Amino acid sequence: MRLTEAFYRRDARVVGRELIGHMLVTFIDGVRTSGIITETEAYLGEGDAASHSYRGPTGRNRPMFLAGGVAYVYFIYGMYYCFNVVTGSEGVGEAVLIRGLAPVDGIDAIRRRRCARRPNLAPKRDTELTNGPGKLTIALGITPEHNGADLITNTEVWIEQGTAVSDDAVEITPRIGITKSVEHPWRWVRR
DNA sequence: CCTGCGATATTCT
DNA sequence: GAATATCGCAGGC
Numbered sequence: 001m002r003l004t005e006a007f008y009r010r011d012a013r014v015v016g017r018e019l020i021g022h023m024l025v026t027f028i029d030g031v032r033t034s035g036i037i038t039e040t041e042a043y044l045g046e047g048d049a050a051s052h053s054y055r056g057p058t059g060r061n062r063p064m065f066l067a068g069g070v071a072y073v074y075f076i077y078g079m080y081y082c083f084n085v086v087t088g089s090e091g092v093g094e095a096v097l098i099r100g101l102a103p104v105d106g107i108d109a110i111r112r113r114r115c116a117r118r119p120n121l122a123p124k125r126d127t128e129l130t131n132g133p134g135k136l137t138i139a140l141g142i143t144p145e146h147n148g149a150d151l152i153t154n155t156e157v158w159i160e161q162g163t164a165v166s167d168d169a170v171e172i173t174p175r176i177g178i179t180k181s182v183e184h185p186w187r188w189v190r191r
Numbered sequence: 192c193c194t195g196c197g198a199t200a201t202t203c204t
Numbered sequence: 205g206a207a208t209a210t211c212g213c214a215g216g217c
Contacts, residue, residue, distance in 0.1 A: 041209070050209070060202060077210050078199030084209085097209055121212080134210045177209055 035101025045093030080134030
């Protein structure tokens, strides 16, 4: 069962925490791949200098300003894509970055996509296939075509209800890889 | 296990 | 022209 519109239309910090334990799913070329969400970060629409939306709408960040429940896929470091879930109300500009998964369905396809990337990529343990934001988009076949996709109705990418994860199983830390607004504890990781 | 570094191109200043 | 919400490899332990 997919998560509902009401789930997404809340503060990114609430959605980011609650996404831990739910399942990111793609269905591409007849192949289902999925993983339990194990790591997320919230990026706010106001007063968050690390957020792409900090200086208002631009060509790149436009999906962040849609109503919660759509995908925001952006290109980073000249080589990778990151997948975010837009949250909150239209015009706010906040989202949750999915930073890690535990692979569930289609592990063969996941492995194939990851190895296709580099000719001689060393064999990977399952846990290394999707434990990073750039890795999991490759693994699940997420591309810029999914930017702005409606997660309630899209036939290739969505999020399904998983199992709730208790607070004592979720570590809270500052966000990774940023240089501004580094102090906020808006990263959640399943232990 | 850990640390350091190069690859790579879009985006915004 | 600078910065970037990353990754994989090499080398040292």
